[in-house]
Amino acid sequence: MIDKSQSAGKPIKTAISDEDGIDFAIIELFFFAYRDFTSDPDQILADYGFGRAHHRVLHFVNRRPGLTVAELLDVLKITKQSLARVLKQLIDTDHIVQVQGPRDRRQRELYPTAKGRALALALARPQSRRIRAALEDSGTTERVTIERFLEAMVNPELRAQIDIVPAQTSGKNHGDH
Amino acid sequence: MIDKSQSAGKPIKTAISDEDGIDFAIIELFFFAYRDFTSDPDQILADYGFGRAHHRVLHFVNRRPGLTVAELLDVLKITKQSLARVLKQLIDTDHIVQVQGPRDRRQRELYPTAKGRALALALARPQSRRIRAALEDSGTTERVTIERFLEAMVNPELRAQIDIVPAQTSGKNHGDH
DNA sequence: AAATTACGTCAATAGTACTGACATAATTCC
DNA sequence: GGAATTATGTCAGTACTATTGACGTAATTT
Numbered sequence: 461m462i463d464k465s466q467s468a469g470k471p472i473k474t475a476i477s478d479e480d481g482i483d484f485a486i487i488e489l490f491f492f493a494y495r496d497f498t499s500d501p502d503q504i505l506a507d508y509g510f511g512r513a514h515h516r517v518l519h520f521v522n523r524r525p526g527l528t529v530a531e532l533l534d535v536l537k538i539t540k541q542s543l544a545r546v547l548k549q550l551i552d553t554d555h556i557v558q559v560q561g562p563r564d565r566r567q568r569e570l571y572p573t574a575k576g577r578a579l580a581l582a583l584a585r586p587q588s589r590r591i592r593a594a595l596e597d598s599g600t601t602e603r604v605t606i607e608r609f610l611e612a613m614v615n616p617e618l619r620a621q622i623d624i625v626p627a628q629t630s631g632k633n634h635g636d637h
Numbered sequence: 638m639i640d641k642s643q644s645a646g647k648p649i650k651t652a653i654s655d656e657d658g659i660d661f662a663i664i665e666l667f668f669f670a671y672r673d674f675t676s677d678p679d680q681i682l683a684d685y686g687f688g689r690a691h692h693r694v695l696h697f698v699n700r701r702p703g704l705t706v707a708e709l710l711d712v713l714k715i716t717k718q719s720l721a722r723v724l725k726q727l728i729d730t731d732h733i734v735q736v737q738g739p740r741d742r743r744q745r746e747l748y749p750t751a752k753g754r755a756l757a758l759a760l761a762r763p764q765s766r767r768i769r770a771a772l773e774d775s776g777t778t779e780r781v782t783i784e785r786f787l788e789a790m791v792n793p794e795l796r797a798q799i800d801i802v803p804a805q806t807s808g809k810n811h812g813d814h
Numbered sequence: 815a816a817a818t819t820a821c822g823t824c825a826a827t828a829g830t831a832c833t834g835a836c837a838t839a840a841t842t843c844c
Numbered sequence: 845g846g847a848a849t850t851a852t853g854t855c856a857g858t859a860c861t862a863t864t865g866a867c868g869t870a871a872t873t874t
Contacts, residue, residue, distance in 0.1 A: 469750030471734050476699040476749075476757060482765040484700065485784060491693070492799060493790035494671045495714065511829055516668070522653040523661065529852060537672065542831050544853070557648050566840045566851045572653075573646030580653060588659040594789035598782070605775070605782050607662060612771035613670035622669060688860055706821060719862050721822070743820045743871045 500586035508553075508579075513538075513546045515583055518572070521556055522580040526569040528561065535621050555579055677763035685730075685756075690715075690723045692760055695749070698733055699757040703746040705738065712798050732756055 476484065501515050508514075520535055521527065527535075533543055547570075550556040555576035561567030572580065595603055611622060653661065678692055685691075697712055698704065704712075710720055724747075727733040732753035738744030749757065772780055788799060 469731055469734065469752055471702070471736055471746075471748030472751065472754050473702050473748060475702055476754065480758060480762065480765075482758065482761045483768045484761065484765075486768050486780075486787065487761060487764050488696075488700070488799065489784060489787035489791075490671065490674060491696075492795070493787040494667065496792045496795065497667060497790055499792075513830060519665075519668075523665070525648070525650050525652055530850090538830090539832065540852080541833085541854085546830085548853095554646055557646065559648055561851090564841070564851080566838095568852070569648075571648030571650060574649065575646055577649050577653065581657060581659065584659045584661065584664060585657065587664050588657075588661075590790060591660045591663050594786055597789035598785035602782065603663075605779065606786050607666060608775035609771055609783050610663065610666035610670040612774035613674055613767060614666075615673045615676075618669070618673065622665065690861060707819095715861085716863065717821080718823085718864080723861085725822095738820090741820080741872070745821070 497587060497590060500590060501583040504583055504586075510549070511546075513542070514550060517543070517546055517550060518555060518576060518580045518583070521570045522572045522577060525571045526559075528567045528569060530567075532570065550576070674764060674767060677767060678760040681760055681763075687726070688723075690719070691727060694720070694723055694727060695732060695753060695757050695760070698747045699749045699754060702748045703736075705744045705746060707744075709747065727753070 476482075478484065498512060502512065505511060505515055516536055517532065520532060524531075529540075529543070529547075532547075533540060536543065547556070551558065553575075554573055557571050557573055558568040559571060561569055595606070611619065614622065655661065675689065679689065682688060682692055693713055694709065697709060701708075706717075706720070706724075709724075710717060713720065724733070728735065730752075731750055734748050734750055735745040736748060738746055772783070788796065791799065
């Protein structure tokens with residue numbers, strides 16, 4: 461079964477390192493961190509028969525109530541067809557409602573219901589707890605450092621999406637805090 | 638189509654905020670950051686007909702050459718069946734080779750070939766570039782702050798996985814393996 | 815010799831995503 | 845007013861990653 465007979469290349473026994481100045485340390489940390497970060501809500505979602513896609517939709521509808529389907533697609537960077545099933549389920553289970561657009565009646569504004577709001581909070585709670593613990597554990601008083609780093613990781617053209625968010629977050633919108 | 642006729646809850650029009658002290662700012666940044674972070678290698682992988690799963694396997698085999706299938710499953714936290722197809726493809730395309738375990742001949746040690754090493758580097762390069770740019774853009778001289786934060790985001794029981802990594806990264810491991 | 819372990823494989827299924835095509839209603843353009 | 849465009853919904857077909865459960869084989873341990 462272990463073929464390797466003829467054409468196979470020889471095994472390289474040395475670990476990949478910082479050749480070419482590649483930052484494997486943070487690459488790997490990012491992977492582990494995101495994996496565990498998403499595992500928190502995944503457990504709750506399983507009880508509802510929902511997946512990560514439902515979470516993302518629910519999150520953004522709660523963050524930006526009244527956004528349209530097109531805007532949601534743009535934020536999530538997925539296709540209409542991918543959103544369709546997930547959104548339908550959230551509407552059928554009364555987590556999200558559609559309201560006809562006031563100016564443009566073709567548009568459907570998406571709003572959370574009380575039920576949808578509650579679920580969004582329940583999902584975010586363990587994640588927020590993890591973040592708070594991480595900020596404490598890592599002894600970081602400068603939360604801004606992390607925020608700025610993460611924001612800088614996002615494609616520049618897409619950073620606008622982040623700023624369209626309510627308030628007092630990235631320190632870019634001049635609201636109170 | 639916009640039903641809302643009877644039982645549907647009423648739309649909530651206010652954005653979710655920092656109710657309950659929930660840290661939506663970082664939650665959202667983490668989502669966007671990871672999304673764009675993975676989009677870099679995704680483009681390259683598409684040329685090979687590979688997906689993210691292939692990337693992860695390739696990454697860890699390069700990081701810890703000689704790890705066994707069981708160890709790999711443990712790091713990735715997926716099932717044997719999920720790994721099977723992906724690993725088979727990487728072996729068939731001569732990116733990874735299996736070597737019979739020296740002590741225990743049931744084990745298959747996994748090693749990258751020159752081809753597999755090259756691909757791993759090619760995939761990591763844009764990610765590392767993005768990280769470097771983010772560190773610069775965010776004006777963070779203290780790279781350690783970010784590293785500590787990300788590590789603290791990982792489940793404590795699972796932090797061991799990170800430390801088993803080659804060297805000079807987290808400064809926690811004593812000697813090679 | 816029996817039990818356990820490491821690995822591989824098969825079958826069946828699910829969740830999330832994709833592309834492309836088409837339909838409908840509403841708005842905008844000429 | 846009629847034509848083009850836009851916003852949304854839906855259908856068909858496909859792909860990738862993942863799941864659980866079962867079974868087989870070879871090697872090691874008890």
